[in-house]
Amino acid sequence: MPVENLEEEGLPKNPNLGLAQLKFLLTLPKSSTSSVNIEDVRKQLLDGIREKDMAPYYEEVCAELKWDVDSELLATMRANNEKKVKELDDAIEDAEQNLGDIDVRDTILAKAEYLASIGEKDRAIMGFRLAYEKSVTLGSRLDIVFYQIRIGMFFGDNDIMVRNIEKAKSLIEEGGDWDRRNRLKVYEGIYAMSTRSFSHATTLFLEAVATFTSYELMTYQEFVRYTVLCAMLTVERSTLKDKCVNGAEVQEVLHADELMRGYLNSLYKCQYADFFRLLAEVECAISVDRWLHVHQCYIVREMRVLAYNQLLQSYHALTLEYMANAFGVSIEFIDRELSRFIAAGKLHCKIDKVAGIVETTRPDKRNYQYQSVIKHGDTLLQRVQKLSRVIDI
Numbered sequence: 001m002p003v004e005n006l007e008e009e010g011l012p013k014n015p016n017l018g019l020a021q022l023k024f025l026l027t028l029p030k031s032s033t034s035s036v037n038i039e040d041v042r043k044q045l046l047d048g049i050r051e052k053d054m055a056p057y058y059e060e061v062c063a064e065l066k067w068d069v070d071s072e073l074l075a076t077m078r079a080n081n082e083k084k085v086k087e088l089d090d091a092i093e094d095a096e097q098n099l100g101d102i103d104v105r106d107t108i109l110a111k112a113e114y115l116a117s118i119g120e121k122d123r124a125i126m127g128f129r130l131a132y133e134k135s136v137t138l139g140s141r142l143d144i145v146f147y148q149i150r151i152g153m154f155f156g157d158n159d160i161m162v163r164n165i166e167k168a169k170s171l172i173e174e175g176g177d178w179d180r181r182n183r184l185k186v187y188e189g190i191y192a193m194s195t196r197s198f199s200h201a202t203t204l205f206l207e208a209v210a211t212f213t214s215y216e217l218m219t220y221q222e223f224v225r226y227t228v229l230c231a232m233l234t235v236e237r238s239t240l241k242d243k244c245v246n247g248a249e250v251q252e253v254l255h256a257d258e259l260m261r262g263y264l265n266s267l268y269k270c271q272y273a274d275f276f277r278l279l280a281e282v283e284c285a286i287s288v289d290r291w292l293h294v295h296q297c298y299i300v301r302e303m304r305v306l307a308y309n310q311l312l313q314s315y316h317a318l319t320l321e322y323m324a325n326a327f328g329v330s331i332e333f334i335d336r337e338l339s340r341f342i343a344a345g346k347l348h349c350k351i352d353k354v355a356g357i358v359e360t361t362r363p364d365k366r367n368y369q370y371q372s373v374i375k376h377g378d379t380l381l382q383r384v385q386k387l388s389r390v391i392d393i
Helices: 017-027 038-051 055-065 071-098 101-117 121-134 138-155 158-173 178-194 198-208 220-234 237-245 248-254 258-268 272-287 293-312 320-327 331-343 365-392
Strands: 317-319 349-352 357-360
Touching: 017 038, 017 055, 017 138, 038 055, 038 071, 055 071, 071 101, 101 121, 101 138, 121 138, 138 158, 138 178, 158 178, 178 198, 178 220, 198 220, 220 237, 220 248, 220 258, 220 293, 237 248, 237 258, 248 258, 258 272, 258 293, 272 293, 272 320, 293 320, 293 331, 317 320, 320 331, 320 357, 331 349
Parallel strands: none
Antiparallel strands: 317 357, 349 357
């Protein structure tokens, strides 16, 4: 997918997920938003609410962020909402009396879309369900399901997302077209990423990176960022090289993204001091990301473990001083880090503090598998014995 703007290929930005990101930024503590102009964020959010007359969403935002409600603004937006809803209700009534089933379905869908655009969650979902029941073609049903997934994303409602992703997968199996199949991969990938299923998200993102058209969710640049972040966490070095380091679509975007380009290449080229420095910058970016902020500590920890393992795999033994210099940190820091990760079972090595050496202790996979079989076999035998006693009784 070229980098040029192809947003017309996406579905309508309804609801606008950008507003949900702005609201999220305003919920963060000041220490996490030092790089963000909060007044500008607040103004953008209010402008977006005014533009669409989002009275229900405005009330929710004011309640959650503890803002003083502008009564005049709220009254104006409510009046506009009521007027528009009445027009849509009249159109539905006219279609039911004078037009065919397709026209009735279209007017019901138009009302649901309007309710979604103003942040009226429950009524919008009800409207989409009614429109779904009246839809005949598979494509129109899938578009309605995608609408409901976006509502779930907008309000952070995992239940809506899960139920409608499963429904979309079922419809796709019945014969969904190529575009909607690829769109579903992005939708499901975002949900997987937000619930820390990074491996599944990586698989879906890499399959969709060349055919991305889901501009209603994010820009292509943002999508590639998520793809690289998830891939670095989960895939083997050879796959990372093929799909990201040498991937044409990814590199076309990273050419203009200095942070992610440096972050990816520094790990792949074993430039660990640069990697640690850039990891700190990536951590700042993740901390203000609506989907990844809850996984911030996990991602940073796992990436540090990955870098340590990558270095240790190449040697039988290293000095603490060498490792500290390689990562651009102090000997005391690297000693604490390695001790913590060794104790947690994430690094297979041991530290000789007297000699100042780190010795790798590569796990014996064959022995581990043998012990695992013995352990599971004993468990199975115990269960069979218990079952036999029950049967004898």
